[in-house]
Amino acid sequence: MRRLLDRGLASKKLHIQWIRSWPDQPTYVESFANAISRELRNFADPSKVHILFSAHSIPERYVREGDPYLEQTKKTVELVMDRIERRNPYQLSFQSKIGPVKWLEPFTSDVITALGKQGIRDVLVVPISFVSEHIETLYELDILFQKIAQEARIQNFRRVPALNSDPTFIQALAEIVESAL
Numbered sequence: 001m002r003r004l005l006d007r008g009l010a011s012k013k014l015h016i017q018w019i020r021s022w023p024d025q026p027t028y029v030e031s032f033a034n035a036i037s038r039e040l041r042n043f044a045d046p047s048k049v050h051i052l053f054s055a056h057s058i059p060e061r062y063v064r065e066g067d068p069y070l071e072q073t074k075k076t077v078e079l080v081m082d083r084i085e086r087r088n089p090y091q092l093s094f095q096s097k098i099g100p101v102k103w104l105e106p107f108t109s110d111v112i113t114a115l116g117k118q119g120i121r122d123v124l125v126v127p128i129s130f131v132s133e134h135i136e137t138l139y140e141l142d143i144l145f146q147k148i149a150q151e152a153r154i155q156n157f158r159r160v161p162a163l164n165s166d167p168t169f170i171q172a173l174a175e176i177v178e179s180a181l
Contacts (some may be wrong), residue, residue, distance in 0.1 A: 017181065018180075019176060019177070019180050021072055023072035024079055025088045025176055027168060027169075027172035027175050028137065029076065029079045031085050031166055031168040031169040031172055032080045032082045032083075032128065032160075032161050032163070033083035034166075035126075035160045035161065035163065036084055036124065036126060039124055039161075040086075043156060044122075045090065045122070046088075047086070047088065049088055050088065050090070050123050051081075051088050051089070051091075051126060052101045052115070052123055052125045053077045053093070053106040053110060053148070054093050054125050054126065054127055054128065054145075055093070055104075056094070056096050056130065056136065057095060057096055057097045057104045058070075058103065058104055059099075059104075060102045060103060061102070063172050070104060073128060073129055074092060076178050077090070077128060080126075081127075092128070093105075093106050093108040093110075095107065095108040095136065095140055095141070109145060112145055112157075113148060113152050115154060116149070116151075116152020116153050116154050120154065121153075121154060121155040121156060122154075122155065122156045123156070123158070124150060124158050125145065125158070125159045125160065127141060127159065127160065127162055131162060132163070133164060137159070141159050142159060145157075155169065
């Protein structure tokens with residue numbers, strides 16, 4: 001895509017600066033940590049809440065071919081957990097698989113079912129690779145996975161809102177852009 005854009009814009013007098021990724025940008029990490037901390041206050045005992053980070057899955061082949069997505073997502077999760085300074089159990093899972101190829105696992109739906117079987121009753125889902133609300137947060141997480149949680153006897157299943165226009169997230173984006181200039 002980058003090559004196509006570069007070719008298409010070659011005749012234009014535009015300077016384009018590419019920003020590859022920002023999995024460890026401190027203010028970005030802080031925006032997720034703040035959102036999690038806010039949502040944990042809605043549980044009777046925040047220390048017993050299982051935090052489930054749900055990221056968009058990708059075909060495993062992409063990772064084998066060098067895509068840094070999995071490692072970057074894991075890094076963000078670790079940094080967020082370090083930032084909130086809590087000892088809650090947590091894990092990373094994946095959602096939104098389509099097609100017949102092998103995708104990153106474990107699937108969020110399977111993890112929710114397993115947590116219920118383990119007797120976990122409080123789960124907070126964090127849409128770690130989704131920065132805005134859309135079908136994968138509003139429908140998949142809020143409706144489909146909520147139903148799976150109910151069937152699994154999880155009593156308190158909540159989701160951290162996507163970052164959307166959160167002021168700390170907007171500050172992170174500004175810092176990311178400023179650092180690229």
